[in-house]
């Protein structure tokens with residue numbers, strides 16, 4: 001059996017008071033450039049997933065999230081060509097600060113009814129019905 005490289009990425013659906021979800025566009029030059037994704041990133045050694053998410057949300061979009069405001073929503077399990085992605089998706093409705101793109105990425109607050117207009121990585125597609133159920 002071939003070795004499978006399992007990559008653990010934690011992501012978050014940030015939901016604002018108007019029931020919109022924040023998507024971030026992957027910058028040029030990266031894999032899957034131009035696609036819209038949930039903010040988040042890879043777990044670093046020694047981190048718990050919630051710590052990763054809190055760190056990434058601060059680094060990428062400048063907001064401060066406290067751990068009790070993160071709730072598990074669903075997860076993605078997707079075979080990319082070079083690795084298998086396992087991605088828990090948390091949901092968060094409360095944070096401090098305004099979301100700003102700190103790494104030059106485009107950000108969009110998107111209503112559930114418009115989510116399908118934003119091309120996303122293949123791993124994310126099965127997650128959309130969960131969000132739509134929750135937000136519509």
Ligand SMILES: Nc1nc2c([nH]c(=O)n2[C@@H]2O[C@H](COP(=O)(O)OP(=O)(O)OP(=O)(O)O)[C@@H](O)[C@H]2O)c(=O)[nH]1
Nearest residue numbers: 009011030031032037038039040041042085121123124
């Ligand atoms: N944050 C995030 N990553 C996702 C989503 N969907 C999805 O397939 N991914 C994949 O999960 C990985 C995210 O890790 P990352 O953000 O640290 O990866 P990267 O390519 O920007 O960084 P790297 O240069 O360190 O590899 C990427 O391979 C990305 O394509 C998503 O909704 N959010």
